[in-house]
Each structure stands twice: as structure tokens, then as C-alpha cells.
Amino acid sequence: MKVIETKIPDVKILEPKVFGDERGFFMETWNEKAFREAGIDTQFVQDNHSRSVKNTLRGLHYQIKQPQGKLVRVTRGEVFDVAVDLRQNSPTFGQWVGEYLSEKNNRMLWVPPGFAHGFLVVSDTADFQYKCTDFYAPEYERSIHWADNSLKVTWPLDRETSPIVSDKDGLAVLFSDAEKYEGDAL
Template identity: 60%
Template sequence: MKVTPTAIPEVLILEPKVFGDERGFFMESFNQKVFDEAVGYHVDFVQDNHSRSSRGVLRGLHYQIQQPQGKLVRCVLGGVFDVAVDVRRGSPTFGKWVGVELTEDNHRQLWIPAGFAHGFLVTSDSADFLYKTTDYYAPAHERCILWSDAAIGIQWPVPVSHPQVSAKDAAGKPLAEADLFVYGELDS
């Protein structure tokens, strides 16, 4: 597996080895030992999720203020622009974001540790998005940062002046008003 740190070193791009021929391809999408070596510590995943969305759908920027979730995300059909935002007050990269194109063809995965808000924009006609989480979904602790917060300044890849967002995501808070983590207080 090829591991590439992003501009936020804790957020990693993982590219599995893909073996293909005229019949199709094979890849090992997850191996606990290889993953733990890539991130540098043991990670337990407790939940797998699958979403399907159409072009222009923007989901996020989500995180849980208690029961924080690390996420290993990938797109298995279509393509998305995937974003992680550091919401750990006091972190050297607080308020910074990274964006990575995840597609069915590039097979990339993105590791987003706890302490980051996460979202994605669908750039293909539709997209099937899979992600593993390190803690269970806890609606009472879920928070949402506004996808268009100028203080963060995410540069979405296509004109998204009117993306399709849920009512919950449209009501997201600016980073300056959001509940945040404190850098150094989260477990790895």
C-alpha cells in the first residue's frame, strides 16, 4: 500500500495495490495489520457505512463532539471530492482543510482521524461512498460546520453556489461558533 501524507500530516491518502487485466481487477481494500502500520498505531473500526448520492450533492462537514469518529473513506462507484477540516483548537493546522479526489478508478482511500470534520461533494453522475468508523454514530453528539464557511475557505472543484444539501447541513455553524475539540485531548 502506498501511503501519502497530506498538507495535514495526520490525514493520509492510502492507495492499495491493484492487480488488473482484461477480466477486471483485484485489490485488498482493508488489512488491519497494513493499516495500523500505515497510520502508526492500532485502530479499531466498529461500523461500516454506505451512501449513494447524485451529482452536486454535498454532505458535511460532520463530526461528533463526543464519541469522536476516525473515518477510513473511499468511493467505489463514481467520484467525489472529499474534505477533512481540522477542528482541534490549538492544533498547528486548526481550521485548515485538505481535499482529495476519490474515484472508482483511482481506488484511493482517505484516513481522517478523530478531531476532524468531514464532508464530500459528488462530482460524477452518482457515487457510492463507503466508510469505516472508529466509534458508533451518536446523533446527540453530531455537529456540522457550514460547508461554505469563508474562514475555512474550501475550494470545491466545481461551481457549487447551489449544491444539494440536507436541511441539517444547510444549518451548519461557522467554525467560529462551533463546538470544537481541544488539541491533545483526543486519543489516537
């Protein structure tokens, strides 16, 4: 597995080795020992899978308690995936990382606990799968508005296209008004 650093050191791009031939391919998407050696020493308690149509934007979600670290990947289609650092004592607090994840590049993104997370579907459809380090806790879930100008996330949308968002995400608060994550830099 190849580990690629991002501008936020705790967020990592992971490229598994893919073995393919005329029958198809094989790749290892989780190996506790290999990930520990890459600096990701965690346990996962929940796996999720979503399917979305083009221009669907999900996020930016986080939990103020029971923060979830997420190992995310796309098994069909392509998304632009974003992680925003919410750890108030972090030197990268308020900064974001965005990466394209697709079934073609097989990249995964490690989003540690303490980050808001979201993605935009750029293909006709996308299957998005992720492992979580803690359980979903709806009472602690919060959302930051995807178009918050203070974050300056550069979503790959043209000016004429509005993303498809849930009612909850459409009503999300600005970063400056967001309820703070109850944690520290990891």
C-alpha cells in the first residue's frame, strides 16, 4: 500500500496494490498491521454504503461527541471528497483537504476523528463505502454548510449547477456558528 501525505498531515491518501488480469482484480482494502505501520492505528465498529446520483453533495457532517474517524472509498463512479479540520488546538484548524476518489484510481482517504466530512458525486452515480471508528450518534451529529465562504472549499461545480442536498444539509450552519467538536488535536 502506498501512503500519500496531504496538506493536513493526519489526513492520508491510501493507494492499495491492485492485482489484475483478464479475470478481474484483487486488492486488500483493510489490513490492521499495514495501516498501523502507515500511522493509522484504530479499530472500526461500523461500515456504511451509500449510492448517490450526479451532483449529490453529502456533508459536511461531524459529531460533537463520539467523533468518527472514517476510511472512505468509492467502489462505483467518482466523488470529490472533503475533510475539514475541526480540532481547535490543531495547527490546521479550519483548513480542508479535497481529493478525487473513484473506482478507477482505487484511492482511499483516511479522515481522522475531529474532522467534518463530505463529498460531491461527479459521475452519473457513485457507490461510496466507509468504515467508522465509532458508532453513528444522531443526537451528536452536526453539519456545516457546504458553501461556507470562510472555508473556501473549491467544489467542482460550474456556476450554473446547484448540488442536490438534503434538507438537513441545506439548513446547515456556517463554520463560525458551528457547535464545536468536543475533542482535541489527535
